[in-house]
Amino acid sequence: MQLGVCYYPEHWPEALWADDAARMAAIGIRVVRIAEFAWSRIEPEPGRFDWAWLDRAVQTLHAAGLGIVMCTPTATPPKWLVDAHPDILAHGLDGRVRGFGSRRHSCFSSRSWRAESRRISTAVAERYGQHPAVVAWQTDNEYGCHDTVLSTSPDARAAFRRWLEKRYGSVAALNRAWGTVFWSQEYRSFDEVDLPVGTVTEANPSHRLDWRRFASDEVAAFNREQVQILRRHSPGRPVSHNFMGFFTGFDHHDVAADLDIATWDSYPLGFTQDFFFSPQEKVRWARTGHPDIPAFHHDLYRGMCAGGRWWVMEQQPGPVNWARWNTAPADGMVRAWTWQACAHGAEVVSYFRWRQAPFGQEQMHTGLLRPDSVTAPGGHEAAQVGRELQALGPALTDAPLPQPAVALVLDYPSLWMAQIQPQGADYDPVELCFRVYSALRALGLDVDIVGPHAALGRYAMIVLPAQLHAADDLVQRLAQSAAQLVLGPRAGAKTVDLQWPADGPPGALADLAGARVGRVESLPPGLTETLTWDDGRQASASRWRDHLEPTGEQTVTVARHADGSPAVLRHGRVHTVAGWLDEAGWQTVLGDAARAAGLRPQTLPEGLRISRRGALTFAVNFTDQPLSWRPAADDSAPDAPPPERLLGEEQVAPQGVTIWRT
Amino acid sequence: MQLGVCYYPEHWPEALWADDAARMAAIGIRVVRIAEFAWSRIEPEPGRFDWAWLDRAVQTLHAAGLGIVMCTPTATPPKWLVDAHPDILAHGLDGRVRGFGSRRHSCFSSRSWRAESRRISTAVAERYGQHPAVVAWQTDNEYGCHDTVLSTSPDARAAFRRWLEKRYGSVAALNRAWGTVFWSQEYRSFDEVDLPVGTVTEANPSHRLDWRRFASDEVAAFNREQVQILRRHSPGRPVSHNFMGFFTGFDHHDVAADLDIATWDSYPLGFTQDFFFSPQEKVRWARTGHPDIPAFHHDLYRGMCAGGRWWVMEQQPGPVNWARWNTAPADGMVRAWTWQACAHGAEVVSYFRWRQAPFGQEQMHTGLLRPDSVTAPGGHEAAQVGRELQALGPALTDAPLPQPAVALVLDYPSLWMAQIQPQGADYDPVELCFRVYSALRALGLDVDIVGPHAALGRYAMIVLPAQLHAADDLVQRLAQSAAQLVLGPRAGAKTVDLQWPADGPPGALADLAGARVGRVESLPPGLTETLTWDDGRQASASRWRDHLEPTGEQTVTVARHADGSPAVLRHGRVHTVAGWLDEAGWQTVLGDAARAAGLRPQTLPEGLRISRRGALTFAVNFTDQPLSWRPAADDSAPDAPPPERLLGEEQVAPQGVTIWRT
Amino acid sequence: MQLGVCYYPEHWPEALWADDAARMAAIGIRVVRIAEFAWSRIEPEPGRFDWAWLDRAVQTLHAAGLGIVMCTPTATPPKWLVDAHPDILAHGLDGRVRGFGSRRHSCFSSRSWRAESRRISTAVAERYGQHPAVVAWQTDNEYGCHDTVLSTSPDARAAFRRWLEKRYGSVAALNRAWGTVFWSQEYRSFDEVDLPVGTVTEANPSHRLDWRRFASDEVAAFNREQVQILRRHSPGRPVSHNFMGFFTGFDHHDVAADLDIATWDSYPLGFTQDFFFSPQEKVRWARTGHPDIPAFHHDLYRGMCAGGRWWVMEQQPGPVNWARWNTAPADGMVRAWTWQACAHGAEVVSYFRWRQAPFGQEQMHTGLLRPDSVTAPGGHEAAQVGRELQALGPALTDAPLPQPAVALVLDYPSLWMAQIQPQGADYDPVELCFRVYSALRALGLDVDIVGPHAALGRYAMIVLPAQLHAADDLVQRLAQSAAQLVLGPRAGAKTVDLQWPADGPPGALADLAGARVGRVESLPPGLTETLTWDDGRQASASRWRDHLEPTGEQTVTVARHADGSPAVLRHGRVHTVAGWLDEAGWQTVLGDAARAAGLRPQTLPEGLRISRRGALTFAVNFTDQPLSWRPAADDSAPDAPPPERLLGEEQVAPQGVTIWRT
Numbered sequence A, B, C: 001m002q003l004g005v006c007y008y009p010e011h012w013p014e015a016l017w018a019d020d021a022a023r024m025a026a027i028g029i030r031v032v033r034i035a036e037f038a039w040s041r042i043e044p045e046p047g048r049f050d051w052a053w054l055d056r057a058v059q060t061l062h063a064a065g066l067g068i069v070m071c072t073p074t075a076t077p078p079k080w081l082v083d084a085h086p087d088i089l090a091h092g093l094d095g096r097v098r099g100f101g102s103r104r105h106s107c108f109s110s111r112s113w114r115a116e117s118r119r120i121s122t123a124v125a126e127r128y129g130q131h132p133a134v135v136a137w138q139t140d141n142e143y144g145c146h147d148t149v150l151s152t153s154p155d156a157r158a159a160f161r162r163w164l165e166k167r168y169g170s171v172a173a174l175n176r177a178w179g180t181v182f183w184s185q186e187y188r189s190f191d192e193v194d195l196p197v198g199t200v201t202e203a204n205p206s207h208r209l210d211w212r213r214f215a216s217d218e219v220a221a222f223n224r225e226q227v228q229i230l231r232r233h234s235p236g237r238p239v240s241h242n243f244m245g246f247f248t249g250f251d252h253h254d255v256a257a258d259l260d261i262a263t264w265d266s267y268p269l270g271f272t273q274d275f276f277f278s279p280q281e282k283v284r285w286a287r288t289g290h291p292d293i294p295a296f297h298h299d300l301y302r303g304m305c306a307g308g309r310w311w312v313m314e315q316q317p318g319p320v321n322w323a324r325w326n327t328a329p330a331d332g333m334v335r336a337w338t339w340q341a342c343a344h345g346a347e348v349v350s351y352f353r354w355r356q357a358p359f360g361q362e363q364m365h366t367g368l369l370r371p372d373s374v375t376a377p378g379g380h381e382a383a384q385v386g387r388e389l390q391a392l393g394p395a396l397t398d399a400p401l402p403q404p405a406v407a408l409v410l411d412y413p414s415l416w417m418a419q420i421q422p423q424g425a426d427y428d429p430v431e432l433c434f435r436v437y438s439a440l441r442a443l444g445l446d447v448d449i450v451g452p453h454a455a456l457g458r459y460a461m462i463v464l465p466a467q468l469h470a471a472d473d474l475v476q477r478l479a480q481s482a483a484q485l486v487l488g489p490r491a492g493a494k495t496v497d498l499q500w501p502a503d504g505p506p507g508a509l510a511d512l513a514g515a516r517v518g519r520v521e522s523l524p525p526g527l528t529e530t531l532t533w534d535d536g537r538q539a540s541a542s543r544w545r546d547h548l549e550p551t552g553e554q555t556v557t558v559a560r561h562a563d564g565s566p567a568v569l570r571h572g573r574v575h576t577v578a579g580w581l582d583e584a585g586w587q588t589v590l591g592d593a594a595r596a597a598g599l600r601p602q603t604l605p606e607g608l609r610i611s612r613r614g615a616l617t618f619a620v621n622f623t624d625q626p627l628s629w630r631p632a633a634d635d636s637a638p639d640a641p642p643p644e645r646l647l648g649e650e651q652v653a654p655q656g657v658t659i660w661r662t
């Protein structure tokens, strides 16, 4: 694993550059990402390029032995460009043109925007495509940030109509797929179809789903154009994009299909404050972040590109500026997050950013250095990791990728379906995936998060927390697998067009589940069901309840609601869950399935997580107390040498890391 | 009472129709509502009508012995129509045109819309007006649903100006009625008057009230045009419209004046989740609905049309899709709601819908059948009611309408006044009417909910929970009555123009009340007043406080605030209440008044409600425990035979019904 | 001190005027404010003036011996005017034109509006500038009410560009000041700069700050034009404007620089309900208002104009209509608020309004009279004050202005900086100033609230709760002062351009503080730090934490967080506070500083406040229990006579006032 950093030479006097580069190198940084927001400096006026400063910046970094991740600068089209081509600007869901003055103000469907993006990226790729310092590329920056996937511009509407025409061939097919006979929504031609916004009440759900598919495809098409330019002008150098956490605006698997490396931007504290965590969790994890936020995304993005290459492109180095509350990491957390990424197989962990900018929207976002160039706490911790990496050596930190026995399937279109029709106001499919993942991790299990098209053959256990639609080929692969399967509530509840399946939920999963769903209900806050297992274990469920009906003798009810109805069914190796379980409930279901899969779930100390890469086991402590944990002895090899501790204390230190080799 | 169902033949393969009709008939359904959303199938292209399919559907139902409620299809103008006449589209309060893609996107004031509505309804009426299967008509569907009464279109603005001209004659009169001298709002002509939207702060309240009156009149005028067409082409068949619960967007009494039958759409669980109930109530009644939600509306809509004809046009059959949370009814509730409607005098209870649609916005809305045609739980309960109705016979289930001794006056313009000037953020006049109604029902009293123009002569007790404006003719009728009167807070607080009355509240009710209101205050949450009656009974009040001043020796203070000031006054037969009482407080005031009226209030078991129709008494249990209640022996007829139990158990079963004949 | 009232002769039949004037005079009222909303009556049609009615009204008041505060009527441009000049209308933050129908719908930057405002005010000034009854003028009414400082009209955008050109000279300077290199926001000319609205995410903070500065300057320029007209036509008569409480839309110090008298509109109950108070505080102070709301603003507005002249122009007389909840004042509070204003040095307390209007938006806003002319409770209390003033005599009630030893600096641009970049969702700098002020008042200290340009030489203690930017001249004056200084969190955290200062916070205050801030964090609700002083005293902090680093031996850590890090530092006479303290914490820090300043902080009974004017001490009791407090004996003059009680009881009566002369 290498360390990296995000750097903005255009923000600083040129006199600082050489010293910056030297300091980076000195603390063990190897790669530097640059230029993703530099368009106005690269092309300060229409058609006039100023390469000189960037050439010097690249040369300065190169001279210090640093590799460069060069970016296409399309995340921030400059003012003169949008003034010259106003159709570049995206339109919001309210129909209003979005204004210049921040970033990502362009519409992915704008014809002008596509042409201008190709033009600028070609220029950058031609300039630096063969530069020896350039070790990788990044397209754009954080596609979709600030809700910018959907645009209601005229270009977007026209492109949507053509997309529909291509998908359906005939408007009759569209009418069937959307069920437009409902409420007299029938269309006579594709040109009658508008974007599903501004309607008096909820627009047609299939219409909304197709809009999201279309918009996702537009992002993928934009990215593909960029990748092709880079491949043409910089062959052999990997192309990446930095995805965001908990973001479902487009299908990441589709975009990643065109990339060599998936990267993501990891801000554990900001995510803890801004996402679905309870007020109690927001306080408890205020200065460490919820332990599973980084892990969830590490495992998700490891599953994106063929070969599993992934980086953290932006690692939180201290307090940020954009969350509702912006706490400071506890001492040690920047180091702990870095080692946690290593534990999950990161090639690079790159901090955002080198030096805190004293101006602009992110002036309260810290860096490894303070604006006055004094090393900030995060900088000291990065340097410590640099030293530790040096000491451990690449043979160790480039250990084999994790090879989990457990797969969790995360399918973007299924998430969209649940977001479009949550049916209960707190039914958040992303939270559900996260909670299930977290329960697996609390059981000490390593997890791959994979898309619905992934090969599933090698897993002993496959969990589908929110698979609202299961395509035939996925069902086939599940059927052919020998793994224990865990189906969450609403599994198979929708057709590909977001309709109710012919035989009802779980649709194509019915044979596997050995069950049907008679009806479903969502439950208001405070309405909690108590579940009891045959052996007396109890848990509770809320938010959702599938009324499960076993369809054969071989389907066993393993847990029941208070009224006796099934809460968890088992049909051979398939476990079907009726509701939104609490933490204990998920651990019970998943622990039982894991044991049936021949795995060894364990009860970790609260706030401790473990991960394995080949012979290495990493333990990270997210609490402020030392915690005891060590690898179990291998029963099958009683004479094997005891685990060797490579880093950290025998008791995992507060906010600390211990690495064992077994 | 008959059972009915809502059916959408256009949603299903024609091959299913005959079997559907046979199954309907088999479970006791007698009437079927169709076609309210079928415009795009009836007129698939401008001017080209396709009657064939609808003819066959009508014939199929007719052949099975089912009566048809035929609808005008104006709730969903098709896309080609709004493309041809864009001025049909309503404009929202933000001034933006509302989009096609759901329903009710038309503006009631649009000239094109009025013409097109007359055209399509004439066509339907001509086609089916004389068909022997058509037993009734429905105009449109749920006027005002999704906040569609108010539109800010150019046509609406022009029509509002003409409406004002007609109402006021001179702009000087308008300026007086609105008090436009305040803040220099004076107008020199009607054409200077805009719609009261987009203002920097609150617009003039009288202006806002007139806009709501105008918009209500537009709904009534639209409906009247439709009714006239139906009467012309289908003489002798009753015309209905299906109103919504807790909806005050227009004056239902005005619309109902043109109808033969008032119907409403009863969704007890959805209403419990989406309206003003506390989080505790939302959990407690999650699977039964609050007991008084159906009753309140049954009694309201029984008071709409001359003769008291009313139906439930849409009865919740299981979970729905549109509430924030959508629970499943407890076993028995679909049956219990049906019998509860019978207890209040329904002619028909019609379930929405026959078969759950697998597509479109309401694909999660259950029906009597699942999408795969399997009978859903609600279908089994409907069939049970069908058998019970058959067994009991029409002589029983068509018993005389209820003849309550208690009237509760609900006046839409008064509600609008309180909504426009709530003065306290939680002063919801609809909730207040409901809470008062609920207290009456908990005392075992039958109630008529009547408009301000209703004949009041026959009532022993009249309650006005939220009568902000009392017109002279209402005051006269109250004065001439011998009934006990109960006036809620803010009674008589406004003139017809939404001004402060010359002598202050209670305005024209002052002589009856024997009191004036010195000043008023609204109370923030947590500020609770303790009330004490002379005999030591206590209750509490919140949200509102009228500072009552008795105006004569004959006015007695029957309850006081902690500071000694009057909380409840009695002036002869008039009881005046200063605040928003809690449940105990309302039961105390209303119980005292009822006893003074010679009625016999009782304390029912919690969650049980009773209703009387002639010799029948219905008891419905909304809890999951059996409850004991039976009619009291008639003291005046000691030798009368004991009550005879016609349906249900001696102890009213959980979610059950017991019917006695006395 | 004199009493005044706001009167609207145009609202009432002329027949009432003489009696109204007589009744005003009879209860001790001396000045009457009129005409601020009367444009449509003064100029009912374009260019046609109707002075007759206003002449008669003025004459009637004059004949009764009442002085008049005449207003320019620009707060409510009439409909014919905005129809003739649609560019007068402001545009909202959403870009939509704001509608006619309430008030303040004009854009300060509109060229038409400026011309029309000059025209109407010149007409009024010419008419009444020399009238003997006119004792003062008021420009407009409540500048900025209902968020009307910022407008997005084309005129506003053009004016902003010219304002920027003037401020920066070159666009390069603007680019530097805003740091537009961040996110490629660079501009090539001033005409490329838009208003910072509608952006995809947060706009550039410096851009936003300059927009607020510009908009504030537009208000000041508008006011200056009006003042100049009044000075020209009515020389020698003071000009005032009525500011609002807790309002920071423009820099009041800048507007006040052109005025002779600062007035404000005091609505203690409405402010308690609508501002940042906790639910518990909203209940506790529901009928008295939080004790420090009036005092805070009295002390703020006393610091506005040279000479310290200030009035309460609108005093809440009873329940109002515009708060979320509108309670009635406890008996005695209208009198108590009036005496509290006297205690802080008011020249005039003028009630809003004489008689409650029965129509229009404020028909639920009480007056001294009810609409039926019966004296309302507030009227009786005003009359009581009138009698008391008469009895005490002007020598007493015009005692010297307060001369506090404590200054609290309130700097509007610093508030804007914190509002633009709160960094934590609950970081409200206005609340922080208020909480610090309240702690000073609970210690029995008198306070001047001053702007950053005020002379500070005479203060023994200076508190800067929210001084995000400290200009060099302020720092110099603080350095030259001998006062104890208390710096709140975030002191000096920003440059004048809203950038991070070169050496980080506290910027130019670093030498005074003897400390730097290493990093900062905001804390989510529930994350509370416990602070411990060396002597064991404890308090807690929340919301914010500066990580303070002492920069020299002379900096003493006087309180620490649980982790040992500094929470309060002392560097000589400078006390620096790291966080948002609770009430106990602020009292500890401020009490220590006050004692170090030679002051005598005391612990007042809860809910009692004291104020001094020369030899007078006023004690006001905001509770419903009598409270014991009396001036301490003067140790330095043991033979001095004991304090003499001039008004009130020895024990301060509930909602009462006691005045002592020492």
Ligand SMILES: [Zn+2]
Binding pocket: A251, A253, A254, A453
């Ligand atoms: Zn896919």
Ligand SMILES: [Zn+2]
Binding pocket: B251, B253, B254, B453
């Ligand atoms: Zn009416």
Ligand SMILES: [Zn+2]
Binding pocket: C251, C253, C254, C453
């Ligand atoms: Zn200033």
